[in-house]
Amino acid sequence: MVYRMEIYVDGGCRGNGQPDAIGTAAAVFAGQYGGLEGFTKVLPQHPAPTNQRAEITAIIIALAHAIAKANGLDARNPRCVQWIYKWTQNGWTNAAGFEVANRDLVEQAVDLDGRLKELGTVRYTWIPRSENEVADRLCNEVMDNL
Structure with a gap:
């Protein structure tokens, strides 16, 4: 039996990069038999929240919870985890030749x-915003309540 974790992540920031910015990150696990389980985190005020810091934090939340969930599964069965991923391939240099922003979070x-x-096997898949409404909504709900 293959265990499959389907995880949707999103991060959001209002006042991107400004001293009074607020940011949140969310990871949503789709249940094997339906249902959703969401995890959120409010970004600290230092360094100032940005959209990118929120997105990477969402990935960190997803990975940490996926590891915790995987450790509780029957070790004889393989695992397959899916979520969004798009960093770390260029030696910490971005396409413009500058150091990757938010390296602290990317390294984590x-x-x-x-x-x-x-x-087990991990596969990352980008999905359009229209297919990631639950994680997006969860981020916005948390920011609305701040």
Whole structure:
């Protein structure tokens, strides 16, 4: 039996990069038999929240919870995890030749990614915003309540 985790992530920021900005991150796990389980985090005020920091934080939330869930599964069965991923391929240099922004969070995500890959196969899939409404809504609800 293959365990499959389907995880949707999103991050949002209002006042992107400004001192009074607010940001949140969300990871939503789709249940095997329906249902959703969401996890959120409000970004700290320092460094100032940005959209990118929120997105990477959402990935970190997803990976940490996926590892916790995988550790509770029957170790004899393989695992397949899906979510969104698009960082770390260029030696910490972006396409413009500058250092990758938010490297602290990216490195944390890479570490968690490696730990999860030790437990089984991991596949990342970008999906359009229209298919990620639950995680987006969860971020906005948290920001609305701040």
